[in-house]
Amino acid sequence: MKAIANLAWKSATNRKATAILTILTVAISVILLMGVERIRTQAKSSFANTISGTDLIVGGRSGQVNLLLYSVFRIGNATNNIDWKSYQEFSQHPAVDWAIPISLGxxxxxxxxxxxxxxxxEHFKYGQKQPLAFAKGREFNSLFEGVIGSDVAKSLGYDIGSEMIIAHGISDVGFSRHDNLPFKVVGILAPTGTPVDKTVHVSLEAIEAIHVGWESGARLGPTPTAEQLESHRFEVKQITAMMLGLKSKIQTFALQRQINTYNKEPLSAILPGIALHELWGMMSVAEQALMAVSIFVVIAGLLGMLSSLLTSLQERRREMAILRAMGARPKHVFALLISEASALTFAGIITGIAGVYLILSIAQPIISQQYGINVALTGITAHEWMLLGFVQLAGIIIGFIPAFRAYRQSLSDGMTIRI
Known part of the structure; x- marks a missing residue:
């Protein structure tokens, strides 16, 4: 067996260009397969870790996925706002331990x-019930102070004391900006790998203050100055959503039913975990499509290796005949071809694994900043080992085709080839 392995190694080194191209073909297939699997699992993990310890999310009457997207992931807009009195009523409910009001727009x-x-x-948590922490500064205490996420600070080059102008609506254009009411950055949150990093946080009273003199997104006339607004005491009228933490998990469904049947205004209460499960169910088609593409690329890579082995086999018929003449049995020739295919596949897998880690180490900060997905450079999981095992097995099976052809070639056929 050792002699066959040595012979397979010498044969591969004698055909370096072909062997390297075959290894690269398999490596690219493995990179795509593992890369898609990593991003798929890490994306799911990042989504799941975005919010932790929150029992219910309450918003205007809406679908649970829509409510989850705009309240947690800052994607889309609310269908309706919640009256502040409703927030006060449920935040003081006997079953509620804490409540977080949220105002977006x-x-x-x-x-x-x-x-x-x-x-x-104080109460918002992410990941494995990790609390928010400040990298610099503190919470906002006055009307025109703000706390920013780590990505906001990094992208805009902000630090403690920087000024920022808030715009009305999602589109930050000149006519919608509250130019005369700048906010001062007083805190920068530590990175979380969640939408918190891409959020500017201000007080609910500040949201009310900057919209004095505005109606339906339009400025109706001159707005008060910051000094005038700071001397006024603002009362919150509406919020977009609220997050609730309960004293006991047993009370979750009872309170959810009570909120969903609330007769003072139409509300929806969702369980974040169930809403996330529904969201991934909706995305499962795209997830499966990505995996199917990866598998087809692996098949294409293995077929490329098969083509290379079959092509080289025609050029090596004399080599096989000489081996037979020197006493090698058909099973030895068969084992030689299998060993080559197995070795090339293994080398491609190792190269592919190295390539995946290299690419992810470079792309990690870009993926985190652009898409909010924290791709951790962890070890190879059991599922990934299984996928790589299938690739190796497929490479060995592919090697059976040229090996079987070589096995059937006769001594006389090999010795009479014209060269």
């Missing part, structure tokens, strides 16, 4: 602005 340089209060910094 404004933006700053492409980043969503969220109005909230102290409860957000």
């Amino acid at each position: 404004d933006s700053h340089s492409g980043f969503r602005v969220m109005g909230t209060n102290h409860s957000y910094f």
